[in-house]
Amino acid sequence: MTQSPPAERKVDWKDPQLAATLRARHARERRLKLLGLASLGAAFAMLFILLASLAASGYKAFVQTHVTMDFIISEQNVSPDKPEKGKYRKVVAESLQAVFPEVSRKEMRQLRKILSNGAQYMVRDAVVADPSLIGGVLRLTVPVSDPYDQLNKGEIDRATPEANRRLSDREIAWFDRLKEAGMISTPFNKALFLNADSRFPELAGLKGALWGSFYALLVCFLLSFPIGIGAAIYLEEFAPRNRFTDIIEVNINNLAAVPSVVFGLLALAVFLGWFNLPRSAAFVGGMTLALMTLPTIIIATRAALKAVPPSIREAALGLGASRQQVVFGHVLPLAMPGILTGTIIGLAQALGETAPLLLIGMNAFITSAPESAFEPATALPTQIFIWADSPERGFAARTSAAILVLLGFLIIMNLTAVILRRKFERKW
Amino acid sequence: MTQQETGAGGGEIKISARDVQVHYGDNHALRDVSVDIRDKMVTAFIGPSGCGKSTFLRCLNRMNDTIEDCRVEGDIRLDGEDIYAPEVDPVHLRARVGMVFQKPNPFPKSIYDNVAYGPRIHGLAKNKAELDEIVEKSLRRGAIWDEVKDRLDAPGTSLSGGQQQRLCIARAIATSPEVLLMDEPCSALDPIATAQIEELIDELRRQFCVVMVTHSMQQAARVSQRTAFFHLGQLVEYGETGQIFTNPSDPRTESYITGRIG
Ligand SMILES: Nc1ncnc2c1ncn2[C@@H]1O[C@H](COP(=O)(O)OP(=O)(O)O)[C@@H](O)[C@H]1O
Ligand SMILES: [Mg+2]
Numbered sequence: 001m002t003q004s005p006p007a008e009r010k011v012d013w014k015d016p017q018l019a020a021t022l023r024a025r026h027a028r029e030r031r032l033k034l035l036g037l038a039s040l041g042a043a044f045a046m047l048f049i050l051l052a053s054l055a056a057s058g059y060k061a062f063v064q065t066h067v068t069m070d071f072i073i074s075e076q077n078v079s080p081d082k083p084e085k086g087k088y089r090k091v092v093a094e095s096l097q098a099v100f101p102e103v104s105r106k107e108m109r110q111l112r113k114i115l116s117n118g119a120q121y122m123v124r125d126a127v128v129a130d131p132s133l134i135g136g137v138l139r140l141t142v143p144v145s146d147p148y149d150q151l152n153k154g155e156i157d158r159a160t161p162e163a164n165r166r167l168s169d170r171e172i173a174w175f176d177r178l179k180e181a182g183m184i185s186t187p188f189n190k191a192l193f194l195n196a197d198s199r200f201p202e203l204a205g206l207k208g209a210l211w212g213s214f215y216a217l218l219v220c221f222l223l224s225f226p227i228g229i230g231a232a233i234y235l236e237e238f239a240p241r242n243r244f245t246d247i248i249e250v251n252i253n254n255l256a257a258v259p260s261v262v263f264g265l266l267a268l269a270v271f272l273g274w275f276n277l278p279r280s281a282a283f284v285g286g287m288t289l290a291l292m293t294l295p296t297i298i299i300a301t302r303a304a305l306k307a308v309p310p311s312i313r314e315a316a317l318g319l320g321a322s323r324q325q326v327v328f329g330h331v332l333p334l335a336m337p338g339i340l341t342g343t344i345i346g347l348a349q350a351l352g353e354t355a356p357l358l359l360i361g362m363n364a365f366i367t368s369a370p371e372s373a374f375e376p377a378t379a380l381p382t383q384i385f386i387w388a389d390s391p392e393r394g395f396a397a398r399t400s401a402a403i404l405v406l407l408g409f410l411i412i413m414n415l416t417a418v419i420l421r422r423k424f425e426r427k428w
Numbered sequence: 429m430t431q432q433e434t435g436a437g438g439g440e441i442k443i444s445a446r447d448v449q450v451h452y453g454d455n456h457a458l459r460d461v462s463v464d465i466r467d468k469m470v471t472a473f474i475g476p477s478g479c480g481k482s483t484f485l486r487c488l489n490r491m492n493d494t495i496e497d498c499r500v501e502g503d504i505r506l507d508g509e510d511i512y513a514p515e516v517d518p519v520h521l522r523a524r525v526g527m528v529f530q531k532p533n534p535f536p537k538s539i540y541d542n543v544a545y546g547p548r549i550h551g552l553a554k555n556k557a558e559l560d561e562i563v564e565k566s567l568r569r570g571a572i573w574d575e576v577k578d579r580l581d582a583p584g585t586s587l588s589g590g591q592q593q594r595l596c597i598a599r600a601i602a603t604s605p606e607v608l609l610m611d612e613p614c615s616a617l618d619p620i621a622t623a624q625i626e627e628l629i630d631e632l633r634r635q636f637c638v639v640m641v642t643h644s645m646q647q648a649a650r651v652s653q654r655t656a657f658f659h660l661g662q663l664v665e666y667g668e669t670g671q672i673f674t675n676p677s678d679p680r681t682e683s684y685i686t687g688r689i690g
């Protein structure tokens with residue numbers, strides 16, 4: 001053993017070549033960070049542009065121009081025996097005539113259009129509720145019709161030639177007179193949430209769509225949550241691993257990627273075609289959405305079940321728990337936050353889903369809110385679709401407002417999911 | 429290979445295994461293991477990593493049943509009764525043969541519920557008072573009662589590692605098992621906690637048949653009365669601990685003990 005051990009290799013960290021590699025490594029890291037920041041910035045810019053443009057066009061729909069005036073409820077027009085059968089059109093006309101005494105009978109037709117078509121019904125409802133008003137005067141705040149609303153919101157440019165304007169000079173003058181008399185107000189547009197859809201933009205609201213979406217999501221949840229969890233538990237905890245379960249697994253993952261319009265076609269053929277379920281009903285919408293939400297919930301549930309550490313299963317099995325006791329007593333409760341998060345995200349997706357609902361007719365024009373899941377209804381996204389398709393100016397702002405409402409719900413749901421996940425996050 | 433009884437100390441034969449073979453799919457993990465494990469003493473399984481100690485331990489309470497492609501052959505008897513017989517319910521068997529794992533794994537529930545879980549699922553307590561009694565007795569026998577008696581509602585996961593492991597031992601004791609299997613119960617613990625557990629194991633052997641896997645030969649020497657040396661899926665040597673460590677009969681055992689395999 002005369003051989004000396006190999007000389008110790010010394011690394012000279014000051015060597016310029018080594019220093020250069022180190023610098024290059026740092027530079028690469030900086031570049032990566034910059035790229036990440038840039039893409040994040042781009043994403044935020046897009047989001048900002050989207051929200052800003054929606055808010056800019058939508059905020060006007062959150063207020064509505066109203067006029068407060070006295071309606072003369074004469075006994076000629078409204079009989080005290082049958083207040084609901086009164087001639088309220090005439091009541092409105094006569095009351096307007098009282099405000100504008102100089103307007104001729106011929107111009108009256110034109111003048112009447114200053115008020116929303118719904119004004120007469122609002123007067124009627126007030127009188128029916130309080131018949132003692134008959135023979136007296138009712139002070140009521142009613143919406144103005146869409147063109148005047150647009151005028152008040154500055155959407156109609158007074159400088160454009162009269163021929164190209166939706167309101168004539170005289171009509172604008174009438175409105176200005178009301179305004180000078182302090183009869184015009186622009187309160188928060190409660191009708192946007194309390195009314196169902198209408199042909200008249202100033203009367204149209206989201207109540208029907210909100211209820212429709214609520215019922216559809218409820219049905220969707222009631223179907224997809226238990227079925228999804230059941231399927232996931234079976235696949236994850238009980239099913240043998242074989243070719244058959246492999247095929248099922250692949251198909252579930254594929255189902256999650258199927259375009260939603262295909263589910264709509266399926267629902268149209270099966271639910272409406274074979275089973276003759278009612279068209280446009282939120283119940284059918286919910287079933288269709290459940291088809292799409294199921295794979296999401298199954299995948300989320302399986303991931304959550306997998307994430308439960310095996311040591312917990314071993315502990316319970318080692319004590320003599322049966323497989324079912326292990327799953328329902330230990331694994332499922334621990335996986336619940338993850339399952340709920342996945343479910344909420346699935347439901348949020350379902351809430352925004354439009355195409356399948358269009359196919360089963362949830363884009364019908366329905367002027368009353370549904371009272372059950374089996375009545376025809378629209379949903380938020382289909383309502384947006386309908387309004388976006390309407391020519392009246394007033395619907396443009398309402399479309400944006402409805403999108404903002406939908407986004408609001410989506411943000412609330414996703415926040416709930418995040419909070420749930422934070423709250424129950426567990427360190428093993 | 430049948431082991432001769434060396435007669436020294438201890439009780440009856442509690443578990444007797446004959447020609448046990450275990451396959452994980454194509455992997456023949458355990459070959460021809462035959463061993464008699466005696467009651468009221470600590471039997472240690474030693475051997476290099478991957479030699480099949482845990483696998484054999486898990487045969488004794490049929491935990492291998494829960495692994496999908498695991499196949500167990502041979503004959504394992506508890507008190508002369510074949511535990512792989514079709515009429516034996518593994519759920520019931522696991523109440524009689526408790527198990528403690530390498531990493532402390534309390535349920536994320538209260539200390540009380542951890543210990544009460546076994547008695548509850550097996551219906552061992554008729555009422556709350558009886559259950560309270562079982563819990564207290566088990567925690568006392570697990571040598572952790574004094575540390576937790578004032579906070580039985582605290583989550584089991586809030587305890588320190590050593591306390592968690594003693595809680596797991598108490599939880600295993602709560603179903604009144606006859607055998608306690610421990611798979612490297614101290615390998616995730618610091619030396620002080622290890623010493624506490626070793627002391628506890630020494631105490632437990634008065635009541636139970638304790639079978640313990642360990643990778644620490646010192647630990648086997650300290651706490652066990654008999655030792656089995658496994659190597660490459662085979663039981664190489666089995667006998668009194670003192671004899672295995674001072675005068676091993678197989679050269680492989682000797683190499684392992686002197687640190688040449690491992
Ligand atoms: N769940 C399992 N699935 C497949 N093979 C396993 C499993 N558990 C253990 N084995 C294999 O069985 C052999 C013995 O493992 P094990 O009993 O865990 O060894 P030890 O506990 O002595 O370190 C190893 O080759 C290991 O790869
Ligand atoms: Mg092991």
